[in-house]
Amino acid sequence: MNYAGFDFDKETIEFLNSVDRGNKLPHALMIECADEKKSDDLATFLAMYAVCDKSDRPCGACKNCINAKEKHHPDISYPKIKTKSKTYDVEQMREIIKDAYILPNDSNAKVYIFEKADERFTPLVQNTFLKLFEEPPQNVYFILQCKSTRSFLDTILSRFTAVRIRGGESLDEKALEAAENIVSCLTESREYPLLKALGVLSDKELSGDIIAALRLHFRDAVVFLSGGKTLGSRETAKKLASRITRKKLMEMLELCDSFENKMKFNVNINLLTTWMCGEFRRIIWQR
Ligand SMILES: [Zn+2]
Incomplete structure (x- = not known):
């Protein structure tokens, strides 16, 4: 070549x-x-x-x-x-x-x-x-x-x-770690640790990257469920996919979009984080 x-x-x-x-x-x-x-x-x-x-x-x-x-x-x-x-x-x-x-x-x-x-x-x-x-x-x-x-x-x-290809959006290490933490709380469905983990979203500097990393995990889990090739860690995708239904994963992807859209309008980040926690709870514990 x-x-x-x-x-x-x-x-x-x-x-x-x-x-x-x-x-x-x-x-x-x-x-x-x-x-x-x-x-x-x-x-x-x-x-x-x-x-x-x-x-x-x-x-x-x-x-x-x-x-x-x-x-x-x-x-x-x-x-x-x-x-x-x-x-x-x-x-x-x-x-x-x-x-x-x-x-x-x-x-x-x-x-x-x-x-x-x-x-x-x-x-x-x-x-x-x-x-x-x-x-x-x-x-x-x-x-x-x-x-x-x-x-x-x-x-x-x-x-x-x-x-x-990386470029234009390389994600902050701390954000990647925070996203990992949120994902593991999600797979364990433990309410209090999850809410605590989501608290990091109130850091305005990091929240954009955390959402981007979360989206990658959710998207990979959906791809894993349909037998495709994941972009990030296959292990994490497998874990998420085994605990959370496809429908819920899709809802979480939409939630990430909504969070980003709301962020653009300069809303109060603490209120937005509280809202996000509520939405995650609703999705995870809905029947
Ligand atoms: Zn040639």
Whole structure:
């Protein structure tokens, strides 16, 4: 692999090496990264890998590589939204699926790169997209770029290999620890320790990162339940998934969103923390 012109972190290089070793680029790949530039670079590199016809790919020098890098390769599409809305519609998704079965022009592969996929794929569009996996076309690769995978249905998540790139949002160590603590109290369903653990959310500096870390744990547990690959600790996901139902996990994910939204409005953090504790209690101990 020729990384010239790309600056990947250690984990991304490890992932790319494992792809190369097995000579197997996943057909359905999701790049989760808060930093769009980093996400774009990886998507471009993977597209070069898919279309390059040299033995050590991507060579970075052949016509396929150069066109892929400059984003005008005939076999690589970046589907733009056709309507005035901010999301794809079912009709367009059907056209993309149809197109995917047409053979490539200049190379041996076709690649579809969906930018901002988390904002552009409605659940309805995701369901249409799933039809593709009933009879997946050969040598076609789908790369979905997103800031977070949480808006995707588990049926989609379980079919995609997710690659997470750090950047733009590296989480505070203390926040990670606090989130771990909350998760272990949740799995033990002990009310008082849970409320005490949630108290750390009143630290305004940390609360954003704690919520981000919690969301990752909940999301991983949902993915674990549908047999997908977790991004964080699989052990923690397993523990959560064995104690908390999927429905409750989804409610907790929504709760994390609400907390963040409320934070934007500069509300009193102590009141917000109290509210959050109440909501967690309601979700955990509801019948
Ligand atoms: Zn090449």
